Amino acid sequence: MAFRLSNNLIGILNAVTFLLSIPILGAGIWLGHRADGTECERYLSAPVIALGVFLLVVSIAGLVGACCRVTWLLWVYLLAMFVLIVALFCFTVFAFVVTNRGAGEAVSGRGYKEYRLGDYSNWLQKRVENHKNWNRIRSCLQGSKVCKNLQDKKESVTDFMRSDLSPIESGCCKPPTSCGFTYVSGTDWTKTTATNSSSDPDCNTWSNDALCYDCQSCKAGVVATVKRDWKRTAIVCIVFLVFIIIVYSIGCCAFRNNRRDNAYHGGWKGGYA
Template sequence: MTRFSNSIIGALNVITLLTSLPIIVGGIWLTVRAATDCEKFLDRPLIAVGVFLFVVSLAGFVGACCRQSCLLWVYLVVMFLLILLLFCFTIFAFVVTNKGAGQAVSGRGFKEYRLGDYSNWLQRRVDNAKNWKRIRSCLLQGKVCKSLQQKRQTWDQFINDNLSPIQSGCCKPPSACNFTYIDGTAWKKPAGFRSADMPDCDAWQNDESTLCYDCGSCKGGVLANLKNDWKKIAVVNIVFLIFLIVVYSVGCCAFRNNRHDYRYPRFKQSPY
């Protein structure tokens, strides 16, 4: 007689098994059809996650439904490591995103961002030349400043616009530069302008491929966006961790049932 815990583990792993298939297909689709390097960047992680879920779910399903204690033991070990990994990542995400926030600017409807406000670990990652080259390329390919160029706002409309952190940091010069707003992403520098203590002002160019993509404010905007995303992921991870712990507990019951049935097999009583 199949135990209730075995049935639950089997059913959950069937669902996970079916979920892994579209993830694998999605990763393969990105490999073949992705138009940009940013999209292609996701293909291998998606395929790896899909294959991992497929293999682990298959082991859990066979172990629970076919009473294979060895496979169920492997499944539980992997589940324990996954719970431990998610727990560590969640704590880490809260720690590294604890610092940093946008700076309110008087008379502006948006905030501005500085690289130095964020944790040293995040600063080192985004300030790395190789990493930033890839991020910069993604920002250009994603055309994050295109909406500002198309709006053609007046000055009053612009300063009251609710810009995203990346738009505020990358698509305009810092307010402290005191450049003259023209429209969209076009600004006028004073003749012969040089600012030794504000490198972001010198880095600004009206060219669409430059703008403030090499500014510290742009990197700060990227980190502000990353911080918000990581906070959301950390909250989702907490919910997922609770679910995994429940599944792990049920899996332990199924494993104990398998061991018990192996040690004390049930024999049919003879009619004689």
């Protein structure tokens, strides 16, 4: 009996997924074993490897199950796809819920915004304020040299004030505007008497050597970045979820075809015998 359309489509899709899983898996292994890799890259390697292995195993199950008519493998494939659909749906809803609060505050005469940790969701605040989590995040920030761009720039105070800084640059690489420090360079500021009158604890935490990596504004900048990235990811997840549901539906058709063919061949052989 000729292959049905659904089996062919599942076979093609899983062949493509299998080919994609190999570079993903290779990238994860490479990130984890780079001699000069940062803490961020090593921490990222585990989920990348897990994603690569998952795609590899699932694509093989779907490919063999659809093309070789192995019904139990196709059942495993559909089960994995169902779990993926549920997980993506839950993550998408969760991402929109925890990112519905908080935004940078515009400052008069500044091209950048200031960030306050208390403006964001409690869940994100607790995650970033956890001592163990923050030590890892701070190590990542320092290892990736997020402030190097500001350190290398030699621009006037007017140009700096007009700069469009990222949330992390604004929160971690410079002191809060409320401190009233005197600008020397992007990461070099002189404390003034205005520091003592400011109620912001970050003013005392700031140091030209350590910058503001231990400041609340830095944590807020990280949370703002996470919020932005999660919202983008959630939108991508919605598109991917629609695609996965379509593939899952095709897989269900292929599974039904396998069962019909197995029943047909079993009945034909039994009748012939």
